[in-house]
Amino acid sequence: MKEKHQLHLDGRLIAESDGAVWVPLADPTQYAIALHYEKKVPLLEGDIQSALTFRKHVAHTPQLSGAAFATCLPCIHVTIAGSYIRFSASMLGEELFVHHYTDYLSLAGPGDLQYIRRRVDHISKHFDVVREALQSLRQYYKGVQPRSRDTKDPARLRPNPTLRPTSTRSSHTRLEGLVFEDRMSFGDMQYNPALWRARYRGRPALVKFTERYSVRTHQLLAGCSPPKAPELYFAEKIVGGIWMIVMKRLKETNAENTFLDQALPSSVVNDVKAALDVLHKGGLVFGDLRRSNIMVQLENDVYRAKLIDFDNSGREVASDDPAAAEYEAGGPWYDPFLNPWPGLPQEIQPSKPMRAAHDLAMLELISPSDRLGLNEQGQVFWSK
Template identity: 30%
Template sequence: MPLAAYTVLINPYGAVIYLNAEETDTASDVLSKFWKEWGDRVEERFPKLKRAEVKLLRLLEPLDSTFEDQVSAQMRKYDTTKKQTLRPHDVIGPYDPDHLTFEIAAHPWVLSLGHKKNTVAEDLHDGMVQRIREAPSPSQIARSIHTYKAEHEKGALFYNGRPLEQSAAPVSVYNLAFAKIQEKLNNLNEMNIRAEVTSFYLAGISQLFRDACELYDDEKAREQVVMNQIRKLLEISFEFRHDITTAGRSAKVTQADGVHYVLVKEQGLLEREFKAIDSCFELKNELGLGGLPDVQLAVTYEKAISQDEYTAIRAASCCPAVLINVCGPYIRFYGAVLAEVCIVQPFTDYIFLGGDPGDVEDRLVYAAKVFAIFREGLAELRDWYEKLHFHGDAIKVSERIFPSPTYAADAQSELLKTLRFVDRFDYGGSPPTASGRAGVDLRRSLFLASLNNHEVLVKFCSRYGEKAHRELAKRNPPLAPKLHACVRLVGGTTMVVMDIVPGKVTAASKQYAKQPLPSAMIRDVETALKALHEKGLVHGDVRRPNIMAITRDDGVTGAMLVDFDWAGENGKVFYPIMLNLDIAWAQGVQTGQAIRPEHDWSMFRNLGDPRQI
């Protein structure tokens, strides 16, 4: 029979867990079952906690609810004189499985000895949820660019690349379905749509064009016709005009134009069902009417996943969802996740569902390809949710806030099968937050991870000079960190796994500010550039922030080069088109032009200038 017990040993917010117990069981029996099922998680949080220090307490006044958020608030105020500590051989006695009758606890001072603090990523995640809950309604925020900007300046609500500094890791690295969607979109030209869908499906796309280009009196009229056709093409049944409410209350938080839920079953004794959003849409009768549609859609999604009733899904996943914007005859698809922060990224531009007779055929083919991709992607996402493992409303899985890369080859998966993400990587390049914690630049997709029980740095980027990195890493002494892997993921993103340089001190850090670099560091950089150029390779970004100080075996402080994003073959790799022109680049460096050895040497000569950034 299920026994409900409250505990803070699994996460700091408190959780209700369920154990299979009998009235004739002793406290020792119940605790043994607890350790068998939850021991790993408890020991992860409290490495120094001894099992004998954990007790089973009976609540003399059981709580008539087992909903975690409500129970946590009640337990914080619970009269401690009404808690009975059971001895190991005490029989637990009768209990009602629908009431909370027990607590599994340890003395607070014991927990304080070995308490594992939240990671930077967890703090960011919790702060994001709180920020969303406190924000005004989606329609208020999206009313105009002025209201959105004013709210945004209080703290980012979501990361969508506006402004550019408000960017984060690609959503394709967080979920299998998103990775496959992005991969297919990257290879649209290889898709033979006439062979992949039926003529009936193509006729449906044609009908959508006719419907979308009509003029409608209001949103409801457009919704009834256009969204019905989109629903058929995506093979998904939306709940229209769906109210988002707070669990246990009738008050409406907001209203979504349309959402689709997947039923997810809890693993365990109770097998409760929870509803997860896999898609959400916002509709405007015409583009430009009714405020900022992309903002309203993003905040509607955020409001839905930040509510109490979504706690279980939020605790077990990054809440991936496909967002769909329909504005007049235009449609746009996005991917959204709640990782450390909420990331909302467009998969497509606005697609015009119409056109003059001269080009409408090409538009129809393009739209058919995109719709077929999202039809398959949504089916994949639904399947992913249905297989999601979680254990209650407040049992948080640490992996929920970290990337879940989809490897393009089995060999890569085997090589990195022990890779586990631990936290955001603090490279020392951002100012600390008001709380004193390290600041995080989310544009730099850097993560601390473990590979074969060894701490490593994981980086996600669009391109990387693997050959140049390996050339320097194999030198004796090494002139770059050991490179464990550089793999292309499904979706097109490159994932780089390397050793962490001890100390994480760059040549741009305080201890080297306003002074020339040590001669040994300069010699190592010079040696590194000669080695690259002899192999026909270039680095492209030889600046102080990309030079790491390293103490050699003889005690001398040498240097390693890092940041090989632009590195590659001489004349075959190019400076980014969005090059930061505020940096004092070498003479001859131009946006989008080839990287040359002379540029590396010019930047090398500038290293003696302590003002260089």
């Protein structure tokens, strides 16, 4: 542990850590910071200071450059404010990402002996986890070969998903065939941080990370003949509680760009209607029907369509009462902050359940070119 580690640039003090654990790489002249520590009196100030100080050390310390070009610099952050402590972790990608694993935990305070013992037991478990994590980081960095700007490893900035401890052996086997390539971009549009190009067992794949996903809906449409959704290679929940969806990467383009200021061809409308019919007969709703979620491809001079983006899909809820319908276990609901744009069907309202009728109403809304519609950002536009 280096206490009060100072960083100078051109003779000026630009950063000072209250404490840091430096660990050597495979080349003992190069290091990484495995744990960074800040102690501040005001709550939250230590969180900000720890991240900024860590970034400055990485940017201006030559002994840390080898790890920065070889890894995403995983680091544990411990911040103390008075009698409170918080544990976090960071990784360096396009920017420094910090995740707080705990809130501020009280190390002191009134209470009887039994309460104090429970609190001590609770806090000690967190310290035990941090100790094991620090040991793992020491071993990890010990095997890292430092790199330079000319030999940097681009894979360090790509996802490295970890399956949950409850995942099956077959899940781990499927994950072995996944190789990330780069972020998914759409022409001149900025890339989407949740979408990645990849190869899955040699086949072009698209990987999506999302907090919610209806695997059942996707599988149902992908299993149709002809398929009404991209082939789903596999879907798994990973550490952090989010879904990782791996599907076939389509060559098709979305209907938003293909038919800008035009009506959707009858073949596309019919394909979408057929897909919705399959879902509705199964008691499911799509929930987010927009032109950007319809992929189209020209086949024998006829446009065919598939649906994508099943984040809002699921079982149709019978009740309008979220509590009665068991919100979490039930079907999809509209966002409580949904802005009902002009032209949107009146029955589509914040905190209300999604209905099969809403899917059909949205299809009527986005199909023609001479009515009010919505662009990909949900803004109102008039097609010409």
